[in-house]
Amino acid sequence: MSKAMKIIGIISMSVLVGLVIFMGVMWGITQSELDRYRQELNYNYLNNFYSLTDSVNNIETNLSKLSVSTDEEMQEKYLTEVVSLCQSAQNNLSSLPLEHHSINETTKFINQLGGYSFTLHQNILNGEELTLDDKDQIDQLHQSASEVKFELNRLANLINSGYSIIDNIKDPNVEVNDFSQQWSGVYDDTIEYPTLIYDGPFSDSTQNKEVKGLKDINVTQTEAELLMQKWFTDWQISPSGESKGGDFDTWNFMLEKEGKNGYAQITQKGGMLLQLGTDVNAGDKNKQLEECELLAENFAKKVGIEDVKVVWSTECEGFVYCNLCYVKDGVIIYPDMIKVKVSQDTGEILGYEARSYAFNHVERTNLTPKISKENAQEKVDEYLSILTEKLVVVPNEYVGESLAWEFKCLKEGSVYYVYIDALTGKDLNIMKVIETDDGELLM
Amino acid sequence: MTKFSKIIYLSLALFAFLSSGFLFAFSEVPANMSSELVAEAALSTSEIQTVQTKLKRWGYYTGSVDGIYGPKTTSAVKSFQKKNGLTVDGIVGSKTAAALGMTLGTQTNNDLYLLAKCIHAEARGEPYVGQVAIGAVILNRVESPSFPNTIAGVIYQPYAFTAVSDGQINLEPNESAYNAARDALNGWDPTYGALYYYNPNTATSSWIWSRQIVVTIGKHNFAI
Structure with a gap:
């Protein structure tokens, strides 16, 4: 080597x-x-x-x-x-x-x-x-x-x-x-x-909450399909069975239009539109918030929900999410709430949800406060400047609801909603508007 | 080339290959990208109002609390900065904000982010409705006594989601996942209250088959 x-x-x-x-x-x-x-x-x-x-x-x-x-x-x-x-x-x-x-x-x-x-x-x-x-x-x-x-x-x-x-x-x-x-x-x-x-x-x-808001009529699948066709004229509707055993028994439907899909549920009792969801993407921002709110209110009327008004809405990525509540004699009934998602591109209704309304909606009889607005106002913290006040019905945290005075207040640039029981004068709740990187939240 | 030089080349190549493998393995160990980016984003109207309120109270600002960052506000901020030994630029950055006694920036919507991540990881190949459905199941779990009571608690519960166990949860969610998460948070529930879902082709748990199926969307059975 x-x-x-x-x-x-x-x-x-x-x-x-x-x-x-x-x-x-x-x-x-x-x-x-x-x-x-x-x-x-x-x-x-x-x-x-x-x-x-x-x-x-x-x-x-x-x-x-x-x-x-x-x-x-x-x-x-x-x-x-x-x-x-x-x-x-x-x-x-x-x-x-x-x-x-x-x-x-x-x-x-x-x-x-x-x-x-x-x-x-x-x-x-x-x-x-x-x-x-x-x-x-x-x-x-x-x-x-x-x-x-x-x-x-x-x-x-x-x-x-x-x-x-x-x-x-x-x-x-x-x-x-x-x-x-x-x-x-x-x-x-x-x-x-x-x-x-x-x-x-x-x-x-x-x-197992009690369902109070459905009319006492039963709707067959064929009747429900006719309702769907009346409400969603642009979409092709096909039945997709029923759901039983949850809070609501429903007829279910699939929607289709130009390659886009959606689903909807109608309650078997009462024939109420319970929810709608679609996979339509956001487009241009052609419509302003106010216009979308009006479209949401009109849609609610179209599906048979009378006397609801937008109480809160957020604009997010080309959609407006509106919360609508039943209003009686000027009193906002928050438990009877529906949510509507509107496209800012076309103004079309792309989402709808009415579970709270279906659970809670009844005709309220006693909407007269025992505590005057002025007395309730004394309960509001003196450092809050009150912007507006309203008589409302709020859901209790777990069961039931209360008639309340709602004070929208401002403190150091933050918005608060203070609720005082209009029958007993007790503090019920304080909500604060939280700004997040994804729109405003009420917490 | 001789036999020995071949061995040398081979061993060097092997060496390079193996060490690169090791380096790669090490680079995977927590690359904690703590973002040092301090958001210098524009102030929101309510933040500007807070700035104006404070400056007015301390006598730097005489205009109205209108939430508009105009020349009057800018010069008030400048004199505040001068008085407090800060850089005088008329901009409320993190230091000036701290001196004003306020925390800058809006809240991050972590619930939305986590929900979107889990939806993306679990159902990115599924139809949109199927994605909303995953979000709805997570939210139904939060409400149910049989599960943790927060979104993070539900998502990160051991063995709860395959996509968490195998790390897919760490992918960045796409727009569709965000939209689905938003829809779910707004109350859309295509599962009608389901607490479980599984892919009948791959599910191995015998227990999961005992649950009552409510609906099938895409590849998943949803059950209560």
Whole structure:
């Protein structure tokens, strides 16, 4: 072998060795990096798991104290505790790597427990006492909470004795990961969760709201199709079955025009247009906001909704979204609301939604305030300058509605709407106009 | 070429190839693009009114609070800047705004953005109605006691959406996804209250098949 060959041999060998070392180092770095991420993720899971267990333990304790407490101030304290514990428990639970159907029932229980406690707390603030039924309900809830607590502590023992969450969620081929299986004690049929009905968030009753706004006639599919053809003359209409079992039974239709599609629903009871959606894109901005609002009002009239007026609208990317409300004797009835989407290009109606109206619309009889405008005005913060005032009906947060004075106010360039109950003079709500990068929001 | 020099070339090529692979792998590790762009966007009418109100209260401005950024407002801002040791340019940037005690910029509509992202990731090949439907399912979940109570909570819940698990959620949504998200937020619900959807051709969960199907749109079955 020549000298040159030897040198080449040595160089190539050292390159190879260098390469192996380099790869080894790189692999090591990558591996330690991965280990670090895994570890951080696992800490995150553990944090959520232990916080959840802690919250449920405290929920159980608070409920048991509540069930034996007779003092309203103490009851208020326990209920507030339960509300905030439920909130954090819910956050923790939904951050854990568990399949939805294994935590479905537990999530529902926690949310409803929070909602129910919130409602009881409001009742106490309004001067009501806890009834015997409430106490019974609390006992039942305490029972369920104890069982959830028991299961969680069983899992905590498992984890404390070495069970790793992160090692038991890896296999992508199994339908339900092992951690979810371990969870099964919390979700299987052994724990009985009570059905909770109350006037508050997540109640089983608000899940099945009463429909009040539909006329008492039944419409066949053929009749509904005729209505569709009358309302949407430019579109080709074809029936696409019915929907049953939700809040409304409906006839469904597909719409088609020049390659564009849409869908619409008409209620079987009452024959009301419930919703319309289309995939027509935005075009030029030929029409101003006011013109679109007028088109929206005319369309509502065309589909048989009388006496509605635009109360709020936003312009967004070539469309105007209008909110229309029923107006009676000059009083705006906010619960009876429909939403209409108008194209600024052609003025065509491209979207429509009337669920609130269908739920709530009835003839209101008592629209006379007991509190004068001047008296209500005294309740408005003195730093707000009042721009306009109106008599309105507003939906209560969860159930029912109230006659109210609405004051549109200005403070440092921000617009507020203040609502004062026109029968009791109590503060009902404050809404603020929030400007976002996507139009104005009322929050 | 000799055998050895071939080996050298080969090993060098291999080396280059592998190291580029490693570099690539590393460049994927959180490229956190914290945007340093401070929005110098035009002030909204209400922000201008706030500026005018404050300057008027402190005696820099004598005009009316009309929300119009005219010469009077500009010179008032300039004298405020001069007095406070700021760059005198008559523009309310972030520093001047801070000195005025106000936060600039309107709220970002994160709900809309997240909804559009999830719609885009889950249903970008679907008909428009199918995209609105995904948005509606997310919003129905927010309202339901059996799910988290915020849009972010629902979208980022572990195992809730395939497109979140596999990272497609990180794609930037297109115009159609934004429109669908807006329609969903405005109450359009082509699923009639559905909480679940799945592609019957690919769904593997036996549990999901037990749910009652409400409607089929495009590739997806929607269920409660």
